[in-house]
Amino acid sequence: MMHATKIQAAEDTSAKAPTRRALAKQQTRAKVLAAARRLFSEQGYEGATIRDIASAAGMSTGAVFANFTDKSDLFREIMVTDMAALADAMREAAARGAGVEDTLLRMFAAGYAFYRSQLPLARAAFSVGWSPEDGPALRNAAPVQVLNSLIVEQLGQGVERGELRPDDLALRAQMLFDAYLSNYPQAIFEGWTLEALQDRARDQIRVLLAGARRA
């Protein structure tokens, strides 16, 4: 209890002016995250070890573990930060859309543009996302859920506007999200351009919306 109270007090002061220690801790975390981001991009999730990350950040493995429980925790933190930014980009893109198909396409295109400069990291994210051990935590992370609910939201608005029937909305949204994700291998391994990805996504959106369209 004593301990908890002390921490509480430290947090209270840090809210007004961050203590030197809190600031140092923040800097350490930022340094580890930057090094980890670089190594995950260069060597993939499997190839990058905590030891490599620590030495790239210029600190001991102990210092890394003081801030992150393990490698998957570190990776999730990077993905969560990125996906929060991605969700913002998608929301902005959606605001410029006209109609469900166009809006979804703009959102997906914003996603492909976002990851275009960091495809190796996207590749690592798929590796982790499919892993039976670490996948659920990444897939259920709050920002991923936000991406999913953005799609649900768009379909809901389509129903309100009378563009779509409300059939199978949840399943349709999930399949749209999966279709969006399913094009990344083409970008990662076959070097598809943004235009090619968009063309493919447009067709996929059409197929998946076809059954819900009002005649």
Added chain:
Amino acid sequence: MSSPGRIATDALPDDGLLSPPAAVVASSLRRTQKEATRNRVIDAARELFDTQGYQGTTIREIARHAGVSVGSVFTTFASKGEILSQVMQDRLDGLYAELDRVMPHLRGATIERLRTMFAIHFAFEVQHTRLFLAHIASAYDWTLPPSAKPMGKTPRLQEIIRECLAKGVADGDVDPAIETQEIVDLLMAAYAWAYRLAAWNDANAAELTAVMDRQIGLIAQGFTPRS
């Protein structure tokens, strides 16, 4: 084993003309041994990947479980990724043989033929969902050698779907204007998604099939010709 011919040959004096030269015998023996090692490694790896996961299994454990040395594992396989790839290849060969037998006899609408085809997949693979997810995840693994064939590089399933859709075009229940590869990719994505459901929510084959049936139904709305 002890056929008369064999006895007769054995009874002849070994003058090096009738028996194969020693080098050939030795090399074929080596091949057989290598084959036996390979099979033991594959069997051990499949069991370990299935129970403790791909990430959680080391080559050392596989070697110990197979009763071979770590060195002899590495003379046969370049990496753990390649072992996984071979484990899956061996399993899938059986599945595709089954599908090749069944598919020509399937009647009915394209949507139903697709549903049956995927139901066969789930019945075959549902006991090994962790293995299958690792197979998908390995497609993105940096450490995987180019010789490995993760999910997505197994063209047989895609071929089977394409044949199914081509028959649908001929029968008139698949829109000929539709880009076949796009439907194939959507079905593959839906199929892979179902395994995630199995591994994370402990769904059984019947539940997977039910989800996949709905997904196929939704995709079919997109490839059915407009009347």
